[in-house]
Amino acid sequence: MEFDTIAAISTPLGEGGIGIVRISGPDALSIAEKIFNPKVKKNIRELKSHTLTLGNVVCPNTGEVIDEVLLSVMLSPRSFTKEDVVEINCHGGIMPLKRTLEAVLDAGARLAQPGEFTKRAFLNGRIDLAQAEAVIDVIRAKTEEGLKVAVGNLEGSLSRKIKKYMDGITDILARIEANIDFPEEDPEAFISRDELYEMIGEIAKEIEEFLREGERGKIFREGLKVVIAGKPNVGKSSLLNALLKEKRAIVTDIPGTTRDIIEEMLNMGGIPVRIIDTAGIRKSRDKVERIGVRRSEKSIEEADLVLLVLDAVTGIEKEDEVIIEKVKDKECIVLINKTDITGKVNIPFYEKATGKECIGISAKKGIGLKEVEEKIKERVFKGEINTTRPLITRVRHEQALKKALASLNESLEACRDGLPLDIIAIDVREAWEALGEITGDKVEEEILNRIFEEFCIGK
Ligand SMILES: Nc1nc2c(ncn2[C@@H]2O[C@H](COP(=O)(O)OP(=O)(O)OP(=O)(O)O)[C@@H](O)[C@H]2O)c(=O)[nH]1
Ligand SMILES: [Mg+2]
Structure with missing residues (x-):
């Protein structure tokens, strides 16, 4: 996917020790080059990735020095967005940050939308949607336990669980497919309604259990x-x-x-x-x-x-x-x-x-x-809080899991009634898609936008 280059102030506006302007995209380096004068003369492309370099931010039009800063380059794909990223550590005041951002925008970057850096991390495949959502949960965590749940999700504990269900469903679909297409050619692949019932039933049971145990997870977020x-x-x-x-x-x-x-x-x-x-x-x-x-x-x-x-x-x-x-x-x-x-x-x-x-x-x-x-x-x-296991922290996830469970239950019924395999497959596929809404494998643009609107600018 091709993107333009975005920039924003990534720290809260106010007085602090440092404040950070972040740039991400294909032109991040050439934009930084226009506004940054390193103390030790070096081309920005020669700077070692993931290290800090001291220098001045200057106005690209007048050459006036705006602030003395530390700049870091994080070369693609080893960055938050998987794109080339430049972070400029300014002094933490409103003016140095604002002027530095202006210089970056003058040099050709576009002001980032709320959550756009994280959205890119998702669209570029560095994290899935549940992990992207966890980023904001980490930022907003109110207690240590809440943070533990959010960080677990950020590291992918929820995603792994959901992926496991999805993989199980994919296997079932593959078995059904093999039976629909070449039932005679491969007797090994033959799957009886009973077997199918058992395979689907197992996943349905796991999801049901997760919905029951994980239910209280929302409390950590809300x-x-x-x-x-x-x-x-x-x-x-x-x-x-x-x-x-x-x-x-x-x-x-x-x-x-x-x-x-x-x-x-x-x-x-x-x-x-x-x-x-x-x-x-x-x-x-x-x-x-x-x-x-x-x-x-x-x-x-x-x-x-x-x-x-x-x-x-x-x-x-x-x-x-x-x-x-x-x-x-x-x-x-x-x-x-x-x-x-x-x-x-x-x-x-x-x-x-x-x-x-x-x-x-x-x-x-x-x-x-x-x-x-x-x-x-x-x-x-009910006496126990286990924050080491993934919990369901969002209504969106809960709804998707419920939808998946309902579809699996329908397919179980279809099995029991001895309906044709392709009919059973429809429900099973719907369950996969519902789960895909959590990981972002199957998600509509509108939902995506709603998710990232929650973020602050610069994240
Ligand atoms: N002795 C005693 N007095 C209490 C206790 N709790 C509250 N009070 C007194 O009861 C009165 C009312 O207390 P509030 O906390 O204002 O009661 P409230 O339920 O918020 O009242 P409203 O806002 O009017 O609905 C005050 O004079 C308190 O000091 C208690 O545990 N023991
Ligand atoms: Mg009162």
Whole structure:
């Protein structure tokens, strides 16, 4: 594939020690030559690949010195994009970076689109699509565990798994093909419906298992959405503050203090948690509060897990019952707060009344919070987080796997019904294509664009 030469600032704009302008494409070297004066006079083509050279960036039109830099050349194919790449390490300020980029563009490069370097790495076959997506997951990882999952995917652990399924399917298709084309000529190649059923069934089973185990992987990318809910004044904001260990939300003894949604990120033993404090739910005449309550209700609907807070002092009141009903079908842990006042609470009573697991806590005194964290982890990962195996971190991957599984199940049914081989092959091929959407072997331009739009410029 032939591409033009692109360039962008690859580090965040702001003040820092260094900032990098990256150039990639067939003209990377000749463009760099126009704007770079090495201290030790040398032609840029003589520089050793993957080493740094000190010099000045100069304006290609006026010759004015813009910045003193370190430049590296990474010759094709040993570079991020597999193309010739030049990286210019400028001083990390907005002006040196901006002026250096301008010089590079003046010398003939085109400003890169968001994610275009990574897209080229994919299109040039250095990484597959799942790995390209992992690049952004590495950048955005919020916890060590999240990083581990992302780096695993970047190194190709997910891709290898998917490729294994695809290879298995290719084998099946080859067997079917041989039977359709020359059934008499090669008795060795003969495959019975039973054999076929078994081969397909095995892959279907593996995919099904992966979907089940890998399901929680999305949490590492998106964060687990945990919503604190309850009637006014039960101590929701106090709980948020206690979990964050900072005074993030306003706490007062006036019911209806929190009016809007407050969202913060929290690292709960490796799980990135989006913790959300909400307005206390009650019937209110106040217009602002009513809007807040509606937002609370919407948050509860979208939550992966609800922490329903009750007040140990008041016990369960009518207002609580309304909320208990709302979370009936949600993943939910009930926290009986203010046990510092009441002492131990009757947990079996609360569990019976709410139909949920209950824990006594004190947000004010920090009692029971460790247990809450443990329960959240237990609930979400059923006790184990194994980040050494690939997980499904994207809805896109999950959907493709489900589609592949559905197609395989159809082909199993076709086997069972003794349908002709070419009919069975159609479903099997569809399963292959669905998996190919993950690796990028079979993917539409539009999906590609959507994936790389997520990236920042310069990556
Ligand atoms: N004794 C005791 N008081 C608490 C505890 N948690 C919260 N409170 C008090 O209860 C009152 C309400 O606390 P908030 O955290 O503002 O309650 P909230 O649920 O966010 O209330 P709204 O935002 O109005 O819905 C405050 O006076 C807190 O100090 C606790 O564990 N023990
Ligand atoms: Mg509050």
